[in-house]
Amino acid sequence: xxxxxxxxxxxxxxxxxxxxxxxxxxxxxxxxxxxxxxxxxxxxxxxxxxxxxxxxxxxxxxxxxxxxxxxxxxxxxxxxxxxxxxxxxxxxxxxxxxxxxxxxxxxxxxxxxxxxxxxxxxxxxxxxxxxxxxxxxxxxxxxxxxxxxxxxxxxxxxxxxxxxxxxxxxxxxxxxxxxxxxxxxxxxxxxxxxxxxxxxxxxxxxxxxxxxxxxxxxxxxxxxxxxxxxxxxxxxxxxxxxxxxxxxxxxxxxxxxxxxxxxxxxxxxxxxxxxxxxxxxxxxxxxxxxxxxxxxxxxxxxxxxxxxxxxxxx
Amino acid sequence: xxxxxxxxxxxxxxxxxxxxxxxxxxxxxxxxxxxxxxxxxxxxxxxxxxxxxxxxxxxxxxxxxxxxxxxxxxxxxxxxxxxxxxxxxxxxxxxxxxxxxxxxxxxxxxxxxxxxxxxxxxxxxxxxxxxxxxxxxxxxxxxxxxxxxxxxxxxxxxxxxxxxxxxxxxxxxxxxxxxxxxxxxxxxxxxxxxxxxxxxxxxxxxxxxxxxxxxxxxxxxxxxxxxxxxxxxxxxxxxxxxxxxxxxxxxxxxxxxxxxxxxxxxxxxxxxxxxxxxxxxxxxxxxxxxxxxxxxxxxxxxxxxxxxxxxxxx
Numbered sequence: 001x002x003x004x005x006x007x008x009x010x011x012x013x014x015x016x017x018x019x020x021x022x023x024x025x026x027x028x029x030x031x032x033x034x035x036x037x038x039x040x041x042x043x044x045x046x047x048x049x050x051x052x053x054x055x056x057x058x059x060x061x062x063x064x065x066x067x068x069x070x071x072x073x074x075x076x077x078x079x080x081x082x083x084x085x086x087x088x089x090x091x092x093x094x095x096x097x098x099x100x101x102x103x104x105x106x107x108x109x110x111x112x113x114x115x116x117x118x119x120x121x122x123x124x125x126x127x128x129x130x131x132x133x134x135x136x137x138x139x140x141x142x143x144x145x146x147x148x149x150x151x152x153x154x155x156x157x158x159x160x161x162x163x164x165x166x167x168x169x170x171x172x173x174x175x176x177x178x179x180x181x182x183x184x185x186x187x188x189x190x191x192x193x194x195x196x197x198x199x200x201x202x203x204x205x206x207x208x209x210x211x212x213x214x215x216x217x218x219x220x221x222x223x224x225x226x227x228x229x230x231x232x233x234x235x236x237x238x239x240x241x242x243x244x245x246x247x248x249x250x251x252x253x254x255x256x257x258x259x260x261x262x263x264x265x266x267x268x269x270x271x272x273x274x275x276x277x278x279x280x281x282x283x284x285x286x287x288x289x290x291x292x293x294x295x296x297x298x299x300x301x302x303x304x305x306x307x308x309x310x311x312x313x314x
Numbered sequence: 315x316x317x318x319x320x321x322x323x324x325x326x327x328x329x330x331x332x333x334x335x336x337x338x339x340x341x342x343x344x345x346x347x348x349x350x351x352x353x354x355x356x357x358x359x360x361x362x363x364x365x366x367x368x369x370x371x372x373x374x375x376x377x378x379x380x381x382x383x384x385x386x387x388x389x390x391x392x393x394x395x396x397x398x399x400x401x402x403x404x405x406x407x408x409x410x411x412x413x414x415x416x417x418x419x420x421x422x423x424x425x426x427x428x429x430x431x432x433x434x435x436x437x438x439x440x441x442x443x444x445x446x447x448x449x450x451x452x453x454x455x456x457x458x459x460x461x462x463x464x465x466x467x468x469x470x471x472x473x474x475x476x477x478x479x480x481x482x483x484x485x486x487x488x489x490x491x492x493x494x495x496x497x498x499x500x501x502x503x504x505x506x507x508x509x510x511x512x513x514x515x516x517x518x519x520x521x522x523x524x525x526x527x528x529x530x531x532x533x534x535x536x537x538x539x540x541x542x543x544x545x546x547x548x549x550x551x552x553x554x555x556x557x558x559x560x561x562x563x564x565x566x567x568x569x570x571x572x573x574x575x576x577x578x579x580x581x582x583x584x585x586x587x588x589x590x591x592x593x594x595x596x597x598x599x600x601x602x603x604x605x606x607x608x609x610x611x612x613x614x615x616x617x618x619x620x621x622x623x624x625x626x627x628x
Contacts, residue, residue, distance in 0.1 A: 203532020
């Protein structure tokens with residue numbers, strides 16, 4: 001995770017100083033970053049080379065040394081509450097006074113470990129999809145005591161680095177990205193456990209179905225294209241499906257309400273006039289077609305496809 | 315939907331006869347198919363032209379005439395139980411005795427409308443993602459009384475057409491594809507209703523996050539790459555997250571069990587030896603990188619990007 005963040009920052013032209021308390025990890029990190037840069041070299045901007053990016057990354061065996069002069073500190077240690085607290089206490093002691101103190105945690109809102117810290121207003125969650133140098137979406141979740149200027153600065157920094165920041169407005173145990181993933185997995189497991197479908201076929205529903213659409217369009221944007229009247233018409237007609245599912249899961253409240261439909265209508269029509277839906281459908285179809293070509297190319301080089309081929313030969 | 319299926323079949327070299335009871339829809343269907351073929355011409359195989367594919371499609375104003383000599387009949391009418399039943403009664407009267415009678419329904423298992431039909435053993439659900447000529451995954455759901463030879467024949471037909479068939483082994487109201495989508499939407503609505511995140515940011519979590527991974531790997535395949543010990547180690551460590559989510563939703567039972575982990579282990583290790591995980595991760599990273607390039611290209615031509623640009627100019 002740390003090395004992937006280093007790529008994000010170095011690719012954007014920032015100087016990156018890495019500290020890892022494990023000497024063996026420290027000795028391997030540059031090679032790891034170089035390897036990842038080689039796999040994804042087309043994401044390096046302008047006329048820069050892998051070497052140009054690498055030159056902005058240094059590894060140090062002293063925490064105090066990497067913190068010296070740092071403006072933005074991004075912690076990526078193990079997911080243990082006490083470890084986070086101890087690390088952030090050191091940041092408060094050793095880092096420059098104005099430094100932003102960010103954590104990559106996927107589990108602990110800042111309030112759970114930083115409330116008592118002397119610089120708690122500088123603390124913020126900056127949680128990526130994995131790996132961040134390839135999947136740009138990044139959750140930003142401030143605590144109620146985080147300085148709004150810190151939130152703004154981190155949002156701008158992520159945009160400047162080519163990431164796609166999303167703002168988590170309330171502190172929740174697993175923020176939103178992991179909640180959404182977990183909800184999908186819960187249903188996948190229910191179908192598996194009820195012996196309705198095989199694991200392989202569950203995967204195909206995504207990788208040969210939704211995934212091809214969701215690579216270009218979020219789920220709300222996607223259903224906006226499924227009705228001539230857009231997302232409002234879609235959820236007015238089919239909202240019962242989602243409310244039935246909510247009930248089936250055990251939820252007490254309906255999820256699709258007139259209020260949520262109004263919010264989605266405002267969002268969707270603010271981006272795309274109804275009259276442009278047809279053009280957007282054609283765009284979606286061209287994008288998916290291009291992705292299918294790309295997938296066919298990539299599949300040729302997949303290791304499990306080769307394993308399968310060699311098994312059938314043997 | 316019907317015109318998209320016509321493309322799937324005609325592209326695979328099959329003769330397609332279309333009937334629509336609405337004369338105005340009938341008069342437009344060929345132009346619609348031609349338009350869709352032009353958007354997706356790279357998916358036409360070999361040295362065939364759009365015209366070659368189109369020549370295999372005919373439109374007829376008589377149901378009896380299109381059913382004459384048909385081997386496979388694919389109903390795509392409105393989602394009303396009574397309409398389905400009436401349509402399938404006509405199929406039993408007019409179609410050749412051995413014809414397979416398939417429905418595109420997303421809501422009605424065959425048992426709900428075909429139990430009393432004289433040819434119920436020929437009836438089967440063949441439900442696609444939308445549109446099927448672009449998203450290959452296709453749910454096949456037989457009733458308990460469907461002839462297994464019909465299920466096998468449909469499965470092979472879908473493969474021969476380049477679709478990705480998945481077998482739904484028990485009849486469920488919305489099969490699996492729509493259940494999975496609904497579960498994800500329920501969580502998206504919960505986050506929206508709790509005012510945790512904006513609609514736009516929810517979409518970005520998928521289109522700038524998971525979607526880039528799921529275009530190539532199903533969710534189970536994807537988490538198999540997140541632990542050196544593969545999917546077994548992943549769910550042994552993190553299964554509690556999904557069980558917590560199940561509980562939070564209101565479900566009584568845990569979803570990640572030793573039994574489900576064993577099934578997933580068998581699935582994952584049957585495809586990819588643990589030793590090949592690193593190579594597969596590199597493959598994933600190259601694939602996602604290529605998709606990001608493709609996305610950047612496609613985004614330039616998106617209608618809402620242009621709308622946004624013109625709004626900022628004005």
